[in-house]
Amino acid sequence: MGNLLTIFIAAVFTHNIALTYLLGMCPFIALSKSFKTAFGMGIAVIFVVTLTAAINWPIYHLILVPAGCELIYYIVFIIVIAASVQLVEMIMEKFFVVLQASFGIFLPLITVNCTVLAVSLFMVLRSYSYLATIVFAFGSAVGWMLAILIVAAINEKLRLVSDIPKGLRGPGIIMIIAGIIALAFLGFGGMVRIQ
Amino acid sequence: MKVLKIIIFVVLLGSFFTTLLVAINHYTTPIIQKNEELKKKRSVLDVFDISYTKENLEDIFSDNIEVVQKENKEFYLSLSREVAFGIKGSGVWGPIKGIIAFNPDFESIKGITIIHQEETPGLGGRISEEEYLAKFQGKKVFPALKIVPHGKAKAENEVDAITGATMTSKAFEELINNQVGEYLALIKEN
């Protein structure tokens, strides 16, 4: 139990997937213009990341490894991710229309969000158990959402009041904000240790 | 008809890439295994301070080192009865892996090499620098190795910490103390 908690805290704070591993940056830059869109994307990412890691773990450990086909795991993972995004979209369209309206547009974007694939790759690399994988996936996604929310909130306020140089507007200033937040997150270093 | 075309296409595409990957795999697997083997051998020779060149690495290793397996643990014995083995544990940012070697008395350190670490470059990251690791030479791990604030190391089981990297030093101390006892006890039985 203590171990799982460590993994969770590490994934959210000390080893934040956006701010220390610099992953999932494309949607990060594109969507951190408003707090509301950032929030929608964050929820969608949490859902898809946890789901795909939960599917990819048994596929890797129960099918690919016994069959000796670890080589093709990149292909299998990316197909699983694409397929589950599609599935989630279909289910939402059918049963959760309200939800679909609020963050359905973010789903197709998730396939190319490297956070999703990265979480599955890290899970193999660090040979996590099934439970640890789910906690790690959930934690990473929460960490990603936390990072994008902080940056989006700052960016939203900043644009109203400040005169940003032309070339720096948009992605440039988002990157500077993210850099400062990443510096702040370094302060969490050493809070927990992972193997 | 349309569905048939799609199926044929996917099957053909799949078999093409599978063949390609199998071929690549067949070609690279022996090289990759050899790389890992060589890397291990290099680190072992480094920790015993035995010099070698790229060409004679394999010969020097087999002439000088005896590999002993015991209870799933791997030991490397040199001709002069020094022993080395792998240690691993967690640092501040990620895992630390290394090899530690002991003099024939099985309690003073001959040398340490770090194979993998992800500590802060320039602070904790200095842990893999030879200059720092040299400080461990001759230090005793019994009753326990102690890493003390910089410049305060006096006793024969005390080593200076890295300046500005207390956390990494602490983690390193723990990971050495946690593992050497068990390994050394096993090898002493021999």
Add this chain to the structure above:
Amino acid sequence: MAKNIKKLLRAKGFKVMMIGLWRDNPVFCMLLGICSGLAVTNKVENAIAMGAGVTFVLIFTALTISALRNFIPARVRIITYMIAIASFVIIVDRFLQAFYPVIREAIGPYVGLIITNCIIMGRAEAFASKNKITHSMMDGLGVGLGYSYTLVIIAIVRESLGFGTILGFRVMPDGWTNWVMMAMAPGAFFVLSIYLWITRTIAGVESKE
């Protein structure tokens, strides 16, 4: 407008490549593929390996997709791109493991993430699926080189300030104190944002706000 210009220039493979190098440079203009752009640029050698890997995957995906462009059924289009891209990424990964194990260890999982580098999928869909094989490969080469030189420039700044070296050779004077932050994540953000600021000002790209 931009599309018309592209159409005009598409006539010649070389010009196609030049567009990728400057006007349509993937990093500073279209802002694609920055994940790996940020993560691997702490050392110049990693940046070169990543750039070469991406260029390789871009060229061969372009070759495959362009050769098959008249046969790929529309419904399985994206899956086809993915299989092709993932296969070439595996090849790059195995190649690095076999011949450059040190670099592979340094950039580890980021090699696999070339798959989700949106540049590759983007070029496959926007260019290779509609153009001749030679032009598509030139486009891949151009975009790949554009991506690579951007990575290398950022890496030169980060490595020289963060470690005092370039490609392992000492470039800073003896008394130099390494800017540790440059080697870590925040440094990546700062250097890339300054790089964007400079290039966007010169190229006159304006962000739609």
